[in-house]
Amino acid sequence: xxxxxxxxxxxxxxxxxxxxxxxxxxxxxxxxxxxxxxxxxxxxxxxxxxxxxxxxxxxxxxxxxxxxxxxxxxxxxxxxxxxxxxxxxxxxxxxxxxxxxxxxxxxxxxxxxxxxxxxxxxxxxxxxxxxxxxxxxxxxxxxxxxxxxxxxxxxxxxxxxxxxxxxxxxxxxxxxxxxxxxxxxxxxxxxxxxxxxxxxxxxxxxxxxxxxxxxxxxxxxxxxxxxx
Numbered sequence: 001x002x003x004x005x006x007x008x009x010x011x012x013x014x015x016x017x018x019x020x021x022x023x024x025x026x027x028x029x030x031x032x033x034x035x036x037x038x039x040x041x042x043x044x045x046x047x048x049x050x051x052x053x054x055x056x057x058x059x060x061x062x063x064x065x066x067x068x069x070x071x072x073x074x075x076x077x078x079x080x081x082x083x084x085x086x087x088x089x090x091x092x093x094x095x096x097x098x099x100x101x102x103x104x105x106x107x108x109x110x111x112x113x114x115x116x117x118x119x120x121x122x123x124x125x126x127x128x129x130x131x132x133x134x135x136x137x138x139x140x141x142x143x144x145x146x147x148x149x150x151x152x153x154x155x156x157x158x159x160x161x162x163x164x165x166x167x168x169x170x171x172x173x174x175x176x177x178x179x180x181x182x183x184x185x186x187x188x189x190x191x192x193x194x195x196x197x198x199x200x201x202x203x204x205x206x207x208x209x210x211x212x213x214x215x216x217x218x219x220x221x222x223x224x225x226x227x228x
Contacts, residue, residue, distance in 0.1 A: 008130065012137030025166045029085045030107040032163075042101045046108025051138050053113055058120045058134050068183065074113075075177035079206060081111050082170035086163060086210030167210055168203050175202040 031042045085107075155162055179188040179195055188195040 005133070008133050009137055009140075012133055013140050025169055026081070026085070026111040027108050029163065029166055030104045030111065032157075034101070034104060038101055042104040043108075045101070046105040046112075049105060049109045050112035053109060054120060055135055055138055057113070058138075059131060069181060071177045071181040072184070075174040075181075078111070078170060078174040078177065079202070081107070082167050082174065082206050083210055083213075085170070086167040086206070087213040164207055164210070167206055171203040171206040172199060175199045178202075 027043055027047060030046065031039045034042055175198060178184065179198060188198070
């Protein structure tokens with residue numbers, strides 16, 4: 001009995017860590033404009049809130065899957081989050097710590113809720129509705145997700161182009177959620193070429209829209225400086 005429990009726990013931890021790469025990117029992007037002294041706090045609070053929400057979602061996964069168009073709604077929300085994260089600005093922002101932490105925490109929780117459906121389904125299946133396994137598995141994986149997001153922030157400060165790679169990953173995830181919506185899954189399954197083109201189109205649109213917005217913002221800022 002204990003051996004079966006431990007095997008299930010290890011399976012859940014493995015699944016969550018495999019599927020947590022996108023979430024770590026979101027956490028890093030959401031906190032990238034904060035002062036280093038407040039980044040850690042925002043990451044810990046946001047991740048804790050996201051884990052609590054995911055545990056609750058996992059326990060309700062059977063009911064959630066009965067809601068039509070759930071994956072489509074989550075995918076669309078994730079696309080909007082990817083666009084907002086891409087166009088928030090490149091450098092550190094001078095903002096009040098309280099407001100910054102609150103905004104980052106909210107972004108982390110909302111993004112994780114939108115991206116975590118695949119995690120929820122996988123973990124619920126592995127746990128076989130054992131609530132103890134669900135809670136322990138997610139709680140154990142938290143430190144690793146936090147470490148991953150902190151590392152991403154450090155890389156982003158040295159390689160700003162990574163933000164586009166992060167947005168592309170989010171776009172890919174959103175496209176997958178939309179394509180796997182029950183009302184659309186059979187169509188995309190029978191047309192693999194269209195599925196691949198759809199993924200490419202979503203990623204291209206997100207990157208192009210974000211790039212255009214960032215260039216427009218930089219141009220407006222330059223004109224304001226020249227006028228001043």
